[in-house]
Amino acid sequence: xxxxxxxxLLTLNNQQxxxxxxxxxxxxxxxxxxxxxxxxxxxxxxHLIETQKxxxxxxxxxxxxxxxxxxxxxxxxxxxxxxxSSLPWLGTFHSISNKILRKHAEAVGLKSSFTILDTLDQLRxxxxxxxxxxxxxxxxxxxxxxxxxxDWKNKGLTPNEIKINNSNYITDxxxxxxxxxxxxxKIMNCVDFGDLILHCVTIFKKFPDIxxxxxxxxxxxxxDEYQDTNFIQNIWLNFLSSKNNNLCCVGDDDxxxxxxxxxxxxxxxxxxxxxxxxxxxxxxxxxxxxQNILDTASFLIxxxxxxxxxxxxxxxSKGSLVEINCYNNGYDEAVAIADEIEKNLSKxxxxxxxxxxxxxxxxTREFEDRFIKINLPYRVVGGLKxxxxxxxxxxxxxxxxxxxxxxxxAFERIINTPKRSIGEATLKEIHNISKTSNLNxxxxxxxxxxxxxxxxxTIINLKKIxxxxxxxxxxxxxxxxxxxxxxxxxxxxxxxxxxxxxxPEAEAKLENLKELIISMKNYxxxxxxxxxxxxxTSAEEEWLGEKINLMTIHAAKGLEFDVIFLPGWxxxxxxxxRSIDEKGHIAIEEERRLAYVAITRSKKELFISFxxxxxxxxxxxxxxIDWMPTLPSRFIEELPxxxxxxxxxxxxxxxQDFDFNQDQLIQQPTRSPGxxxxxxxxxxxxxxxxxxxxxxxxxxxxxxxxxxxxDFGQGKVxxxxxNKLIIIFKKYGEKKIIDKFIKKINE
DNA sequence: TAACAACGCTTTTTT
DNA sequence: AGCGTTGTTA
Numbered sequence: 001x002x003x004x005x006x007x008x009l010l011t012l013n014n015q016q017x018x019x020x021x022x023x024x025x026x027x028x029x030x031x032x033x034x035x036x037x038x039x040x041x042x043x044x045x046x047h048l049i050e051t052q053k054x055x056x057x058x059x060x061x062x063x064x065x066x067x068x069x070x071x072x073x074x075x076x077x078x079x080x081x082x083x084x085s086s087l088p089w090l091g092t093f094h095s096i097s098n099k100i101l102r103k104h105a106e107a108v109g110l111k112s113s114f115t116i117l118d119t120l121d122q123l124r125x126x127x128x129x130x131x132x133x134x135x136x137x138x139x140x141x142x143x144x145x146x147x148x149x150x151d152w153k154n155k156g157l158t159p160n161e162i163k164i165n166n167s168n169y170i171t172d173x174x175x176x177x178x179x180x181x182x183x184x185x186k187i188m189n190c191v192d193f194g195d196l197i198l199h200c201v202t203i204f205k206k207f208p209d210i211x212x213x214x215x216x217x218x219x220x221x222x223x224d225e226y227q228d229t230n231f232i233q234n235i236w237l238n239f240l241s242s243k244n245n246n247l248c249c250v251g252d253d254d255x256x257x258x259x260x261x262x263x264x265x266x267x268x269x270x271x272x273x274x275x276x277x278x279x280x281x282x283x284x285x286x287x288x289x290x291q292n293i294l295d296t297a298s299f300l301i302x303x304x305x306x307x308x309x310x311x312x313x314x315x316x317s318k319g320s321l322v323e324i325n326c327y328n329n330g331y332d333e334a335v336a337i338a339d340e341i342e343k344n345l346s347k348x349x350x351x352x353x354x355x356x357x358x359x360x361x362x363x364t365r366e367f368e369d370r371f372i373k374i375n376l377p378y379r380v381v382g383g384l385k386x387x388x389x390x391x392x393x394x395x396x397x398x399x400x401x402x403x404x405x406x407x408x409x410a411f412e413r414i415i416n417t418p419k420r421s422i423g424e425a426t427l428k429e430i431h432n433i434s435k436t437s438n439l440n441x442x443x444x445x446x447x448x449x450x451x452x453x454x455x456x457x458t459i460i461n462l463k464k465i466x467x468x469x470x471x472x473x474x475x476x477x478x479x480x481x482x483x484x485x486x487x488x489x490x491x492x493x494x495x496x497x498x499x500x501x502x503x504p505e506a507e508a509k510l511e512n513l514k515e516l517i518i519s520m521k522n523y524x525x526x527x528x529x530x531x532x533x534x535x536x537t538s539a540e541e542e543w544l545g546e547k548i549n550l551m552t553i554h555a556a557k558g559l560e561f562d563v564i565f566l567p568g569w570x571x572x573x574x575x576x577x578r579s580i581d582e583k584g585h586i587a588i589e590e591e592r593r594l595a596y597v598a599i600t601r602s603k604k605e606l607f608i609s610f611x612x613x614x615x616x617x618x619x620x621x622x623x624x625i626d627w628m629p630t631l632p633s634r635f636i637e638e639l640p641x642x643x644x645x646x647x648x649x650x651x652x653x654x655x656q657d658f659d660f661n662q663d664q665l666i667q668q669p670t671r672s673p674g675x676x677x678x679x680x681x682x683x684x685x686x687x688x689x690x691x692x693x694x695x696x697x698x699x700x701x702x703x704x705x706x707x708x709x710x711d712f713g714q715g716k717v718x719x720x721x722x723n724k725l726i727i728i729f730k731k732y733g734e735k736k737i738i739d740k741f742i743k744k745i746n747e
Numbered sequence: 748t749a750a751c752a753a754c755g756c757t758t759t760t761t762t
Numbered sequence: 763a764g765c766g767t768t769g770t771t772a
Contacts, residue, residue, distance in 0.1 A: 064761090064762070065761090065762075066762085092762065118762090119761085119762090193761090194762095196762090257760075258760080260759080260761090261760085261761065359759070359760080360760075361758085361759080362758060362763090382761090416749095421748085421749060421750090423748060423749045423750085424749080425749085426749090458748085458749090534762095552759085552760065552761095553760080555760090573759095576759055579759070579760085594760080
């Protein structure tokens, strides 16, 4: 080994170096935010290859997102001295499972050509089953069933392994649907996301010889974002690592933000207990953020009880204080943030280094509107998923049915798009034939056509499209997949349909289809394209050009920017009411971790803001705007005051008597709700958002005590922090309220 | 019976 | 604001 080949070691600190050079045996790296986690992982892979511990093809490296996988691949390949290496087993849990499952599909009763259903396909299938089984859709929604099925799969449970404890209509019906759902998937030769992992585990369990192949191949296993693995993913890992025991996991319990998807923090908390002789290395030096940002994040996360605890430190400069802003409404907030970017930041910072991170995807809209208006370029990251657009899904559905006749979901999707007079009633007939004669929908359609009057318009159209399927199927063996796509779009009438619409939307769709055809050229053939498309969340994300980044906090995980804006820190939005309702305390801790992730994305400057009135959605009918008066997020109060600077924009408006009339875009005949709220607050002495209290007063309320609140009615105290009470109200669920607005119930 | 228009209900986070 | 469901028309 020569010296130059060890360049990757030069810039590492001692802990990082120890992690990179660790030889065999289980290794757990607890890596705080910004501590060089990716660098350690990539360096370790490079180290293993350069020191000839194994070949590149013998390393299994698992990430959660394609983005992370791509970045890691780039970085590793750049550092390797032998440029010819490739990393065939670097990818997401799902993409690697896909690869494994294609090789051994028969072992679980599938054909290697199986199709991967996305969430929308999944919902459609569930809905079909609900209809076919005559279950009342009003009693149980497909979404709910889907979440049950996902939960079960995340726990590694197949339908016959499930034992329902507290049996009720919802769980029983969901289980019944789950059973049918799995059968339908098998018949259609389809899998969903959960199946990719679960089928692999089933294979590992049932076929030791197959598992042996992977034991022999995977000398080292590395896992990124380990805190977000769920039960079944962990089992998956344990199977694969059980022979060599060279499992290296990197994670941060404070950044666990996917429990709603089944992630179990206990995987990381118990790692060293389950894997004997685990070496644990903590990376606690932060290289990313300024002191102020880091302190803010650390102080906030210290409010969580359930954590391993790390002491992040940094040699970086103090930097500027974290700015806290308060605005009247979401529109003002968007205007102010756009102004800040336009006037102050765009001169010294690249727009690419600025990001606005939101709790919920819909929040980006207000910013988009503003940016369009003042002509600031932006990109929404992860927002509009290319392959989930309806026209793209339609196009792919055509290819799916051509590729695989059994794909009933694809058949149903496009059989009447464009319109061919094949309506609901016809489809129902076809379904009946399919069910009684055990045929797929295409075969059933042929039977149906023979039964019916051949002069019927519907029958003529149906015959025609099925003939087309057959012609295209022939053609798919002779022409390239992208030429086939072009032909299918033209001959099916899809292109004509869009052309006839003559709307800007239709034109955009045509453009997207062109883009699809171009991107198809990246795949070798039809099979390669269809096998991978469902796992590809976005077409080559457009990171080109100078643009402001808009995304959800979840999507920002693993990324960093010079300047971060965090709007919408309001109770109900962040922390999100729905998560509070569903899981209470545990959810608050997860929301807090989410806030921690958000803050720690920032390298230099951080702006947090909240508004007094959040617009929910516009009601078209009476053109009134629905407003929700909001309180600042409890997380605002949990920030360390010596690191933040509260800029009170609220006061400016108060001097103008808090009148919203200068707000030109929202013209309202009456006083705005914000004004009304202000008046009410003034009279009732209710908490005003401008007064952010840091008092440490102790309260004389007790946990468990019954209380009453003017607006929220009766409730019970379930948690106390200083003078702030968390109360479950009978009607409004959990809220956090300062004690002086609460009365004891018997007073 | 299919296509089109009007109504109305919902919005967390994702491979 | 966008989609699915329901109601109306051809």
